[in-house]
Amino acid sequence: MSESRTHVRILASDGAARVIRSELTRRGFLGLAVAAGGAAVLAACSPGGGASPGAQATGGAVEDSLTIYTWGDYDAPELLEEFTSSVGPTITLDSFSSNEELISKLVAAKGTSGYDIVVPTGVFIPQMIENGLLSKLNLDLIPNIEHMDDAYLGRAWDPSNEYSICKAWGTTGFVYDKTVITRELTTWADFLDAAQNEASGKTSVLDDPGDLTGIYFWANGIDWNTDDEAELAACEEYLVTSLAPHLSAFDSYPGGSAIPQGTQVLMQSWNGDARLGILESPDPDRWQWVLGGPDTEIWMDNWAIAAGAPHPEAAHAFINFILAPENALVELDYIGYHTGAKDIEQAAADEGLPMLDFVFFTPEQVETMHEGEVNEAQERRVEIWNATKAAAGA
């Protein structure tokens, strides 16, 4: 308690609300974290909660509801229903479309967002922990973590899984129309070449600064997290003058409509989305999926619990439920991404799930996948992304 009191004093010394609102400084956030975790506040918004964010869930009675804030259409509906009928809590789903949106909402709510489970991408987790947006997991309540593959636990952003457990991971490649591009494409350099030739005016790229600049960096053997200005400038020059005139859309989910409707010839795409699109296409043989080479991205979304979560017991129960091997398989079938569960590749093959080469990759392929970073170059990448869009729209 004395510790919280110290923090409250810091909050008070920060004074004006404006300073607190300019939250993302470390000091502001310490105050914020304690405001969310302090006993008084928690007692007000979470009757069953403990005294600190780390000890919210103790294995007590599961609350009667649960709110999940996640990416759109990211969990199998039948699992959500089954959780409600077998464990009890009714689930409210809300969705965001970017990590930034998730973070800004949690920051603005200062621990009173009402969300229990959130699903941030790994690289954003250190920022969220540092700013007190997440509460620690009580792994004793999540015994099913033993079904997770060690390769997908203990990642750099949360080495001992204190705050997060892998929900799904994926990678970036591209899909092309074999009836138009008759040669074989295998690398990002091929992608760029085809975009400027056969697929000119019929090419889409992901609507994301990192993935857009990534195409150039991966094709040229440059670290895609580079903050070297010369490399970034060369990237900008290439994307704006050489690639942009040939782009027809910035589409993060070509699997949703562009592939089934045959709108584009060449599309940068995440693996699970490409799989869904080709599964829904009336003419699946027309499309070829390629994992981008020689290097590409790996991203991992993670189960985590928001600071000040009103239903921590239900949140732990849900994460434990969803990690059960049989449920992991249902999730994989629905979203088309690897959930990080152990031996799931064999289980999926036994189940006869379609197009598993979009979901599972060889260890050699995984070697070529690199995590993104939220670093000093982020603003510059956004600038390049906007300049490319402006050039493509001209």
Add this chain to the structure above:
Amino acid sequence: MRRSPGFALAIPAWVWLALFFVAPVGMVVWFSFGYKPGIFGTHANDVLSLDRYAEALSPTFFSTFQNTLWVGIAGTTLCLLIGMPVAYWMAVKVRPERRGILIALVLVPFWTNFLVRTIGWQVLLAPEGWVSTLLQAVGVTQGPLEILYTRTAVLIGVVYNYLPLMILPLFVAFDRVGGPLREASKDLGAGRWTTFFRVTLPLAGPGVVAGVLLVFIPLMGDYITATVLGGAKGNMVGQLVASQFQAAQNWALGSAMAVLLILVITATIAVGAAIVWLILLPIRRRNRLVLGDAPPPSDPPAAAERELQGVGA
């Protein structure tokens, strides 16, 4: 100042606007003078400067704004050209008891969510959508429809989404002009077109202005319609602002862009109003009401009045 009971009627609106319009815009203006402190910060205001405005005025901003302005002006013009005859027909030609149902029909698109409507068009216009298949089947087009992700698609979507906002104020304005004035004009010898351009349209002017503003201003800030249907060709400046707030987490630069956008839209409207004012200047001179003695016969604008007086006599 008016007596207090009258003023009290406006208090809810004033409070609402002050809290939810003036205060947020004020915050945006305030943020725009700040800067982004480090990679995990969004904005700080301990050092104030105009540097963000200098950064915002980049070639990217101008070319994106140019595209936005094109969509805004072309979309508004099309809405006006399509909306005006419909509104006139509804207000003047249709039997009054049928107007209610027509207004309801105009509003039908609003019953569905904005995004769903726009994505509906994306499905329709796709190269393998049913419109494309149908046109090929009946032999109107040879290959698949190549409209999606072009500016034509953007305009189709814009007109569809914003037409009701143009038709409704025009309808009200035409309706208010009233039949007796049109009859009087005809009695005085004016034809259909003269009546429309010299009686109905000038009196409906406020409705035209309202319709144009109701379409143009939201359209300049809307980037959903343009990106969903225009793809890369639907790049709008609203996205630029959103990208700074979200992806770059640079609220200071995003705010500066938002303030610039507000200023440029205001300037565009001012320029547009000035152009219209100049174009209408000779017409206004011709139409001005002359009280007292008739002007000397040599004055050319007086020809119209003379004509009308002659008919009246």
